[in-house]
Amino acid sequence: MQTFGITKKFGDFTAVDHLDLEVKHEVFGLLGPNGAGKTTLQRMLVTVLSPTEGSAIVAGADIVREADRVRELIGVVTQASTLDIELSALENMNLYGMYYGIPRKQRQERINELLKVVELADRAKIPVSGYSGGMKRRLEIVRALVHEPEVLFLDEPTTGLDPQARAAVLEYIKRIHEEHGITLVITTHYLDEAENLCDRLAIVDHGRIVALGTPADLKREVSGGDIVEADFSALNDNVLKALEKSDSVLKIKRRDGGPFEFTILVKNGAEAVPKIVGLVDSNGGKLRTITLRELTLDDVFLNVTGRSLRE
C-alpha cells in the first residue's frame, strides 16, 4: 500500500494534507488524537471517500480508478458498528460472503472456521442484538475476513470496550495476523494498543505524518532516554534553572496536574535520578516523590506535537 500526496478537504478544512505513506506486509498503526485525520485517511483508502488531491494504491490497485478491485482485496472494520443486529452472526457473515460472491460451500466452511477462531460458534444462531460489545466487535472483525482479504483495515477496533474485552479483541487481531499473514492497518488513539500490536507506526496530527517508524525507533528518536516524573513540595526558580543546565536533563516540562509536577526527559535514568535529587537539595527545593519510568509513545507524541495524546 502506498499513498502519493493524498489530500482530503471538506470545504476550507483540510482533514488529510498531502500525505505520503508506504505500508508493507506488516501491522501498521495510525496513531493520533481524535480529529487528526486518521479516519478520513482510512475512508479514502477503503474507497468510500474520494481524495481531493493525490492518489493511493491499495493491494496493488488504484483507489480511484480501480475502486472495485480494491474493494475485493480489502476487509474493513469501521469505527461504528455496521452489523445487522436483528440477524444472527451466521446470517451476518453469510450475507457478507454473498456480497463478495463467494460460492455457498466455500462460504459455509470459512464462516464456521472463522466463528470458531473468535469463539462465537456456539452462539452463532442467536440475534446479534443479544451480544456484548466485545462479541460484536469480534464478529465484525471476522466478518471482514470472509473473503480472505489481502489488507484488513481496522478503525479504532477497541473503542468503547471494557479492558477485558479489549484484551480479547487485541489477542484475536494478533492471532489473525500471525495465522493468516495479512497486512493490517489499524487506526487508534490508544498508546498501549499501538505499542503492543504494531510493527510500525505513523503519528498523525492535523492531517500530516509527524513521526514514522517502529515503536522502539520512535522512542529512540526522542533521545534514547528515560522519563523522570518529579513532584515537588517546595520549589523555587533556582531549582528549575539548575535542572535545565544539568547535562543529563534534556527537556523539562510542567505536567497538566499542577504547578509542582514536572516531567523530565533525561539521558540515562539510573544516573540522572541521584543528580536531580542533589540539585534540588542544594538549591533549596524539596521533592515529594520522584519516579523513573521508560519512555512511552505519549512522550513521543508530546515531543513532536507539543501536546499530550491524552488531552
Add this chain to the structure above:
Amino acid sequence: MKGALAVCWRDVLKFARQPIVMVSTIIGPFLTLVLLGSAFGGAITLAPIAIVRESYGPYSSSLIETLRNEQSCQLGGINCQNSFHLIDVPDMDIAQQMLHAGSVKAIVHIPRELDDSLAAGTKVVLTVTLDNTDPLSTAAIGPEILQASQSVSSGIQTSGISPSNTTIDLEYAYRNVLYIEFMAPGTFVQSIMFVSIIAGGVQLVVDKERGIIEGYLVTPLKKHEIVIGVLLSGVIKSLFSAVALFILAVALTGIRPLSLFPRPDLAGILLTMFTLFLTALGLIGMMTAYAVRSTSADLYRVTCFPINLTLYYTSGAIYPLDGMPPWMKQISVINPETYAVHALRLLMYKGAGLGDIAGDFIFLSAFTMLMVALAIVAFRRGL
C-alpha cells in the same frame, strides 16, 4: 409546577427549531382540505359519454342538442358546467369497448328507427347503458340523461306525438358496484405507497445516518446492485402487504372482484398481481430516487406525508376524475396511482383483459423504468 413549565418550554423550543415538522403539521390537513374538498365538492362535469347515432331526424337532433347543453348546477346555480361531454361513436361495438376500457361512462344509443317511429307514432326504445362500476358517476349521469330525454319527449308531446311511444331503457353494463368496492383499488395502491415510504429507499437514508451504510460501501457491491436490491426487497414487502389487504378486504368487507367471484379466474388474478407488481416497482423506485439524495431521515418522512396525500386524492381512488377541477385533473394525468387504480378497477369489476388496460401498463412501465434509472443514477456510492 415549575418543573412542568421547564418541560413545556423545552418542547416548545425544540418544536420551534424544526420548522419542517411545524410546516408538515399544517400542510397535511391543508392538502386534505383543498384536494378532498375540491373533489367531493365538485359535481361530475364533462363526463365522457359515447353517443351512437343511427337516426338523423329532428327528434334525435334535439335530444343530442339538449344533452350537449345539460348543465350541472348542484351548487345552487353557481359553477354551472356541462355535465357531459359527448363523443360521437360510429357503432355500438366500439362504444361498448370504450365503456369497458373506462374511456366513456355511458352510452346513449339512438336506434335507426327512432325518428321514423316517433313520426309514425309507434313505440320505440332509447337505450342508455351506464358504467355502474363507478357508482358516483352513475348516480349523477343516469338521472340527468333521463331528465334531458324527458324534456325532449315532452316537447314532442306538445307538438302532437304521444310520449308513451318512447321508452327510455336505463341499462346497467355491469353488476352494481358498491362505493366501498369502488374505493378498494385505491386502498391497495395506498398500502403499496406506505411500504414505499417506510421500507423503500429510506432504509438507505437511515443507514447513512446511523453510519451502517459504510458496511455496504466497502464491499464490491455495485451501485446498481445496491439500488436494485433495495427496490426488489421493497416490492416483496409491498406485494405482501397489498395482497394481505386484498384478502382481508374480500373476506371481511364483502368486496367481490370478478377475478375471484363467482369463480377464480387465473388470467384475472395474474393481471391483478402484475398490476400490483408494476405499481410497487414504480412507486418504490420513485421514493427511492427521492430518498437516496435525502440527507435527513426526518425530513424525508415529513415530506412524504404531503406527497402521499396528493397522489392518493388525485388518483381517482375515492372520487371519479370527472368530478375534479381541471388543475386536479392535470395532476392526475401524471400521477402513476391514477393508472394503477384505473387498471385495478377494470380488472376487479369489469373482468378486463390485457387489451383494455394496455394503456395503463404502458404508462406504468415507462414511469417505472424512469424512476428505477433515476434511483440508480441519483445513488452516490460514497459517503
